[in-house]
Amino acid sequence: MLARPAAVLALLCLAACAAAPTAPPPAPGAAAGPRLPGRVVWTDGHGDVAVAAAGRASCPATSAAMAATGLAVTNATRAQAGLAPMRSDPVLDRVAAAHACDMANRGTMTHAGSATTGPMARARQMGYRPQTIAENIAAGRFELNGTLEQWSASPKHRANITIPSLRDFGIGTATAADGKTTFWTAVYAR
Numbered sequence: 681m682l683a684r685p686a687a688v689l690a691l692l693c694l695a696a697c698a699a700a701p702t703a704p705p706p707a708p709g710a711a712a713g714p715r716l717p718g719r720v721v722w723t724d725g726h727g728d729v730a731v732a733a734a735g736r737a738s739c740p741a742t743s744a745a746m747a748a749t750g751l752a753v754t755n756a757t758r759a760q761a762g763l764a765p766m767r768s769d770p771v772l773d774r775v776a777a778a779h780a781c782d783m784a785n786r787g788t789m790t791h792a793g794s795a796t797t798g799p800m801a802r803a804r805q806m807g808y809r810p811q812t813i814a815e816n817i818a819a820g821r822f823e824l825n826g827t828l829e830q831w832s833a834s835p836k837h838r839a840n841i842t843i844p845s846l847r848d849f850g851i852g853t854a855t856a857a858d859g860k861t862t863f864w865t866a867v868y869a870r
Contacts, residue, residue: 735857772850
């Protein structure tokens with residue numbers, strides 16, 4: 681799905697990606713996804729989505745407060761599934777922040793990086809050696825809590841969050857050159 685940001689009042693794009701082993705399918709009867717405001721673009725797949733013009737993005741480092749909030753919501757979702765909590769990992773925060781920045785600079789929500797094929801390669805480049813890794817991404821005009829809620833409500837994103845073997849978590853954000861479109865990346869790994 682592709683939308684021009686100027687034509688979209690509220691824009692949210694989400695995508696989920698997992699690398700071996702794959703997550704179990706959602707439970708039978710699970711919701712098809714969260715209800716979203718009017719004129720919202722929604723993707724629960726792996727296709728690239730252009731959501732902003734390319735240009736110099738604002739790319740802050742992950743703050744302690746952002747990491748703590750992301751971890752708390754992630755662990756609450758895991759607890760609902762009867763799973764062990766994850767722990768914050770500063771290397772994965774940098775992996776997530778770098779990918780959010782890369783997406784924001786390009787104006788495109790994608791699991792493929794400018795110089796990497798996916799989250800496994802990005803984590804390895806930064807010194808993390810994952811056995812299993814999953815990534816959730818989002819782009820739009822939503823704050824951290826709204827993004828985390830959408831990931832927890834979306835079956836494919838929730839499947840990434842609830843892969844039983846995962847132990848480490850990182851999150852990052854960047855704002856596109858338009859100053860309005862925020863890109864998010866969460867990385868879950870072991």
